[in-house]
Amino acid sequence: MxxxxxxxxxxxxxxxxxxxxxxxxxxxxxxxxxxxxxxxxxxxxxxxxxxxxxxKKIENEIKEQQQQVEADKIETAVAPPVQETKKITAIGDSIMVGVTPYLKKSFPDITIDAVIGRQMSQGLGSLEAFKTQGTLGNYILIGLGTNGDFKKEQLVSMIQSLGAECKVVLVNTKVPRPWESTVNQKLNEIATTSPNVTLIDWYSASADHKEYFVSDGIHLSKTGMEAYTSLVVNGINGIK
Structure with a gap:
């Protein structure tokens, strides 16, 4: 048991x-x-x-680049300010939005009207407003064409209305889109037939320089902003 x-x-x-x-x-x-x-x-x-x-990757990249290039932090890679007094009015799109701090460093008195996504026709409308107000500079910098083609006669008409004493500076575009060659061809034709117009060839200057651009191949990196601004400043300085 x-x-x-x-x-x-x-x-x-x-x-x-x-x-x-x-x-x-x-x-x-x-x-x-x-x-x-x-x-x-x-x-x-x-x-x-x-x-x-x-x-919103691209928008953020542009904002980040702008934050990095505040006027008091811009490096000496950008061309120094011009000695001659030049009153400049600049009209542009997102590319110019990005380089605004650089341009202001080289041209402290420059007036810049730049908008993301702007078409040529819209930019010319802003230029007309400056003209009406009597606030146009004696140098007009136009950086448009990134967002699409434009009517050549519209730009020609605007340039003619400014008068021969006004120096117009056109910056062509580097944009991997169907309208790139058409836009650049029109800008080149206008520059070669107008004695008071100078063409700044950003397309050629940026060729084979992937480091100038962010991921979309259109908008500029910090290095690209410096290169773009130096090209523009040197181009304006070279005008007699």
């Missing part, structure tokens, strides 16, 4: 031991499950965050 009782006790103890091990294993799995779910959740959040960042 005692032997039978002993065997029962041993069996109960063994059962409890197995039960405890099994229960501990289940509890461990329950603890591990939330951890796995948490990891998956974090991965999903990361993917969503990355997607959100990409939607």
């Amino acid at each position: 005692k032997k039978a009782v002993g065997m029962v006790v041993v069996s109960v103890v063994a059962y409890l031991a197995v039960y405890n091990v099994a229960s501990h294993g289940d509890a461990k799995k329950e603890k591990e499950q939330p951890v796995k779910e948490e990891v998956v959740s974090k991965k999903e959040e990361t993917i969503k965050e990355d997607a959100l960042k990409d939607t």
Whole structure:
């Protein structure tokens, strides 16, 4: 009888031991499950965050570049300010938005009207407004054509209305889009047939310089902004 009782006790103890091990294993799995779910959740959040960042990537890159090139932090790579007094009015698109701090460093009194996404016709409208107000400079810098083609006669008409005493500086474009060659051809034709117009060839100057551009191949990196500004400043300085 005692032997039978002993065997029962041993069996109960063994059962409890197995039960405890099994229960501990289940509890461990329950603890591990939330951890796995948490990891998956974090991965999903990361993917969503990355997607959100990409939607405005180019705008953010432009803003970051502008923050890096505040007037008091611009390096000496940019051409020094001109000695001769030149009143400059600049009209442009997002490229000019980016280089604004650089241009102001070289030309402290420059007036810049630049808007992201601007077409040539819109820019000429702003130029007409300056003219009407009597606030145009004796040098007009036009950096447009990034966002599409334009009517050549519109630009020619505007230049003629400014008068021969006004120096007009056109900057051609580097944009991997179908209208690039057409825009640049028109700008070149206008410059070669108008004695008071100078063409600054950004297209050629930026060829084979991927480091001048951010990921879209259009907007400028810090290095590109410095190169663009130096080209423009030297071009204006060279006008007699």
